[in-house]
Amino acid sequence: KNGFLIRKVHADPDGKRTPRGKRGWKSFYAMLKGMVLYLQKDEYRAERELTEEDVKNAVSIHHSLAMRAADYSKRPNVFYLRTADWRVFLFQAPNPEQMQSWITRINVV
Numbered sequence: 001k002n003g004f005l006i007r008k009v010h011a012d013p014d015g016k017r018t019p020r021g022k023r024g025w026k027s028f029y030a031m032l033k034g035m036v037l038y039l040q041k042d043e044y045r046a047e048r049e050l051t052e053e054d055v056k057n058a059v060s061i062h063h064s065l066a067m068r069a070a071d072y073s074k075r076p077n078v079f080y081l082r083t084a085d086w087r088v089f090l091f092q093a094p095n096p097e098q099m100q101s102w103i104t105r106i107n108v109v
């Protein structure tokens with residue numbers, strides 16, 4: 001599954017609150033491949049090698065949980081992603097259908 005997602009980093013490994021200055025919303029082109037959610041700054045280009053930054057931004061979704069951010073009302077179509085190492089991200093999808101589709105796809109693998 002591919003598509004644009006806007007990400008906010010809410011918690012770092014072990015659930016430590018991400019410090020101010022690193023909590024802003026950033027747009028990515030997201031690609032779910034196997035157990036990895038790749039987040040690229042530019043739109044996906046098939047032949048492109050992953051950059052160092054792409055690797056850094058990639059998230060392992062093994063033992064992770066996605067759920068609608070029912071308690072977050074500042075933006076629509078936002079879901080949480082909690083990873084196995086207790087990082088927490090918020091992702092804003094372009095519409096409710098895309099949000100639900102990402103949640104379902106992340107939770108089935």
Ligand code: I3P
Binds near residue numbers: 019020021024025074
């Ligand atoms: C953050 C940025 C986020 C905001 C967050 C700020 O600042 O303004 O948009 O989250 O608030 O800390 P920075 O870019 O300097 O990290 P919201 O959009 O959800 O308000 P927060 O600390 O209350 O999460």
